[in-house]
Amino acid sequence: MERSLTLTYAASASRPLCFNRSPSSSSLWLPSTSRSSRKGRAVSMVKASSASRPTLASNWDLSSLQSASAPTWLPRFEDLDTTNMLLRQRIVFLGSQVDDMTADLVISQLLFLDAEDQEKDIKLFINSPGGSVTAGLGIYDAMKLCKADVSTVCLGLAASMGAFLLASGSKGKRFCMPNSRVMIHQPLGTAGGKATEMGIRIREMMYHKIKLNKILSRITGKPEKQIEADTDRDNFMNAWEAKDYGLIDAVIDDGKPGLVAPTADAAPPPKTRVWGQWKVEGSRKAKKNLPSEHKILQNGYQGGDDEKGTEQEKEASSPV
Template structure:
C-alpha cells in the first residue's frame, strides 16, 4: 500500500484523467515558454548565447578577409580604416636603417660596436654608391671597440657621412673625424672633446707595465691617425690631447675634425657666447697655466706658494713673519 495519494476524493479529476496524464506525459512545447527562460532552470541558455556571439565574430572576421559577408551581402563599396602600428610595435632602428641612417647614441662598447659594424656592412653591401649617415651623440668608450667601427668605416666602399648631435667626446670625436672628407658635420649647439686614452692598471708590477705599455701604444696610434686627419703635426696633437680639450662646432671645424656646421642662420638657434667671461682665477694658480705635461712640470708652483695656503702678497708675508 502506498504511503501517499495523488488526489483526494474531493478532487474533481476523474480516474481516467489520471491514467491519461501518466501514460501521455506532456511535451516541452506544450509548456509555458517562459518556464525555461531563466538561467537557473535552463543551463543551456547561456551556452547558446555564447555560441551565437562567437558565430557573429567569426562572420566579422570572414568579412574582413573575403569581399562578402556570411549572408552574401556585397561590401565592395565600403571602406575600412587604415591599419596603424602601435607605439610599442614601432622599430625606429629599422626605420632609420631604411633611410641609410645609423644612430650612435650610447657609450661605445663591444655590443654597440658589433651592432654598428653589422649595419655598416649591410648598407654597404646593399648599395655602395649611396652615402651612409652616422649620427653621433656619444661620450666615448672602449678604444678597441671604437677602432673596430673605424676599420669598418674604412672598409666600406660607400661614403660615410658623420653628423655630431649633442656630444662627441673621446672615441666619439675620433669617429666623427673619421668620416669621409667633405661630409663631416656638426650641429650648432653640439660639443666635441678630444683627449688621450684613459685607463687603469693594477696587480703585479709586470702586469701593470703590460697595461701601461698597451695604453701608450693606443695613445701613439690615435695621435698619428688624428694628425693625418687634421693635417696638424703629431707633436701638436699630443699637446692638444694631453688633457680634456672641449671645442664648439666652429673650433672643431678650424681644428680639422669636421668640415661644416649645420646652421641655417635662424636667430636663437645658436646659444650666444660672445658676452661670456672666463671663470675667475684663483689666488694660488693665477701664474700657472697648463699647456701640456712637460710645461706643467716646469711651471709647477714652488713650495713657498703651497705654504701660503692660498694667500699671496703682504698678507702671506705678515703671517710668515709672525712668531
C-alpha cells in the same frame, strides 16, 4: 547555464576582420520530476536551442563580409621602429657610449647600407660620451671598409671615441650642430693584479694612445707632438673650434636645410672671458694675466685686462 559563441574570421591576409557574436542564452532549468522525463525534456530543449542557434555555414556568409566596415589600417610594429625608419633614410645613429654591443650594431648597419647601395652616402649621427677604444676602432675600420662615403654629424656631445669617430668621416662631409660640443683626450684605464700583469695593461694603453695620436695627426694634418700635447687633458671645443682644429668640415647653423646645405658664413659665438683663454702646453699656462683655476672656483674671476703678471705670481709673492 549561459552559452556564448565567439568566432574570428579573416576576410583576407592583408585586412584581418574580427567579429564577436553572443547569441541569447537559453535556460536549461528543469523541475524535479522523474529521471526519464527530465532526460527527455533536456534532450528536446537542447535540440530546440541548437536549431535556433546560427551555425558557421549559415551565419558567416562571404557576401556579408564584403559589406562590413573594415577597421583603419594599422602599421606593423617593425614599421614603427625608429631604427628601421632611419635605416631607410641611410641614417645610422650612435646615441650611447661606445661598447662592444653598440659597435656590433653600428658595424652591421654600416655594412648593410654599403652592400645595399655603394653610391649614396651613409649618415652617421653621433651623440656619444665615448667608451671602449677597441670597440671604437672596430667602427672606424668598418667606416673605412665601406665604399660609400660615411658622413658624420655631431648632435649634443662627441667626446673621446665619439670625437674620434666624428673626425673619421669622409673628408668634406663631417658636420657639427651649432650647440654641440667636442672633446678629445688620451685613453683612460686602470690596471690591477700582479706587477707583470699591470705592466702588460699599461703597455697596451700606451699602444692605443700612440695609435690614436697617429690617426688624429693624419686626419687633422697636425704633428703628433701637438696632438699629444692637446690630448694630455680633456680638451673641449665648440663647433667652430672643432672646425678650426680639423675635426669637422662645416657647422650646420640654425634655420638652414641641415645636411643638404651647411652654412659657410656661420659666425662663431663669442668666447667666455675666462674659460677660452687658457692654452695648455704640458702642465704650464702659456698666457699671462690669467687667474688660477683654484681662485676662480673659490672667488670667481675679478681681475681686469690691464693686470700685470699672473695670479700665481701674486699668491707666491704675498706674505704668509
